[in-house]
Amino acid sequence: MTDTIKINIESIGTSRLSQVDFNHIDFGKVYSDHMFIADYYNGKWQNFRIEPYDMLSFTPGSAILHYGQSVFEGMKAYKSITGDVLVFRPEKNFQRINKSAERMCIPQISEEIFMNGLTELLHIDKNWVPDLPNTSLYIRPYIFALDEFIGIRPSDNYKFIIFTCPVGPYYSKPLKVKIEREFSRAVHGGTGYAKAAGNYAGSLYPAKLAQQKGYDQLIWTDGATHQYVEEAGTMNIMFIKGNKLITAETGDTVLRGITRDSVLTIAKEWGYEVEERRVSVDEIVQGLKKGEIKEAFGTGTAATIATIEVIGDGDIDYTLPPVGPDSFSSRVFAELDQIKTGKKEDKYGWNYKI
Numbered sequence: 001m002t003d004t005i006k007i008n009i010e011s012i013g014t015s016r017l018s019q020v021d022f023n024h025i026d027f028g029k030v031y032s033d034h035m036f037i038a039d040y041y042n043g044k045w046q047n048f049r050i051e052p053y054d055m056l057s058f059t060p061g062s063a064i065l066h067y068g069q070s071v072f073e074g075m076k077a078y079k080s081i082t083g084d085v086l087v088f089r090p091e092k093n094f095q096r097i098n099k100s101a102e103r104m105c106i107p108q109i110s111e112e113i114f115m116n117g118l119t120e121l122l123h124i125d126k127n128w129v130p131d132l133p134n135t136s137l138y139i140r141p142y143i144f145a146l147d148e149f150i151g152i153r154p155s156d157n158y159k160f161i162i163f164t165c166p167v168g169p170y171y172s173k174p175l176k177v178k179i180e181r182e183f184s185r186a187v188h189g190g191t192g193y194a195k196a197a198g199n200y201a202g203s204l205y206p207a208k209l210a211q212q213k214g215y216d217q218l219i220w221t222d223g224a225t226h227q228y229v230e231e232a233g234t235m236n237i238m239f240i241k242g243n244k245l246i247t248a249e250t251g252d253t254v255l256r257g258i259t260r261d262s263v264l265t266i267a268k269e270w271g272y273e274v275e276e277r278r279v280s281v282d283e284i285v286q287g288l289k290k291g292e293i294k295e296a297f298g299t300g301t302a303a304t305i306a307t308i309e310v311i312g313d314g315d316i317d318y319t320l321p322p323v324g325p326d327s328f329s330s331r332v333f334a335e336l337d338q339i340k341t342g343k344k345e346d347k348y349g350w351n352y353k354i
């Protein structure tokens, strides 16, 4: 990697690491010592630095607080069996943050800034990468608009930040999900494929209504007809029917998940017939009724492989068979975990060593 940016480093002095109980870490509640920051002003990214993780300061008029001009990513780093820190497919997150940024009129970030910022940060905070089973260091890069201005136009000033959190599982048990037939997450021509902050804010209310009925998450359907399954908001969604793995095709309404891509690659290698296409709710409901759909699960960086045990449509809940260690989802979870932690050959070149 080329080292074209100069990063100023202000170290925390005394690490907060000893205060953390790695056996009991709630997802997203524990923050590592440092963060990487870059500022965008006068038409370029500059002022690269690593500082102790702390409060930020910007004015109440800042555009991000009103109009949500912001994009983010999620990645994970793992401690390998040889003690190395391995980040899973970060170049994909680099590409996707720029796709999202383009849609939200946010300036592009260069590979040098993204990768060098990430690498330096993880060098400094390498002891924050946990090595217990089912733990990792979650990495959150994001960009947000900072113009102090009340009109609607793209900002001229931004911050790009990367911070990290040691995490355990995002979902601690198999999920009950409800097929959402009324509210929409994304429509054609919209921002659904981007990791734009507002997409997630807009999903909160429908998810809250579903949670009040005892569900954990939603399966979003297409905004035009509500007849086709799209994604689950925190993850892409997949079904196993016989020897087929079925998932919604990605377009402009579905996030191009990196875990999704990794699972599809492994499924093909294992001889599954992978179908990326429009998946109708009717097909899923009929498949559940007839017992043809053996597994349903979400895929995502935070969620990894999240087993679904109940799918609700209207007033009817369909319960899936319990997944054993031989199920596709259990095996692909284990396979990915072994690749990410260096226990199995990384034949696709997915790991980036810090």
Ligand code: COI
Binding pocket: 073, 074, 075, 200, 233, 234, 235, 300, 301, 302, 303
């Ligand atoms: C991720 O999987 O990394 C995400 O960004 C989803 C987020 C809503 C937790």
